[in-house]
Amino acid sequence: MSSFDYFVGNLKCPKCGEVSPADETTGMQTKIQRYSDMRNLGIGDEVKLDSDVESSGYRCYMEHRGNSLKLIEAWECPSCDKPYNCALITIEDSKIVDIVEVELTEHVIRSVNYIFEECSLMGWHVSRGIVEFSDV
Ligand SMILES: [Zn+2]
Known part of the structure; x- marks a missing residue:
């Protein structure tokens, strides 16, 4: 399956200050659901997590337990x-409870379970228990 869903939320841009609509125009494609079906996943929506989150496009900093996790997209x-x-993005008991803009720092990365793979393009190297930054 090459299908995906979108995380959606009202997110404030750190550059221009505009708040985005909670729709797919922010481009937060995710394959985190076992059976993705081009849905928009926002606060309050149910997420059926894939059993292997890491292989759906994320780096793992800390394993999650059950159906709750935090990730950076x-x-x-x-x-x-x-x-x-x-x-x-915060998921508790298979439900999205928060989606909020965040500045990427080591402290923030150490507070989540997963982060989007392309963070390496921004200089962040993340693996289990390890967060390192180097200028790219
Ligand atoms: Zn902007």
């Missing part, structure tokens, strides 16, 4: 096209 501002903004 990248989004693009639909107003000014700034790429690689970050959002913190």
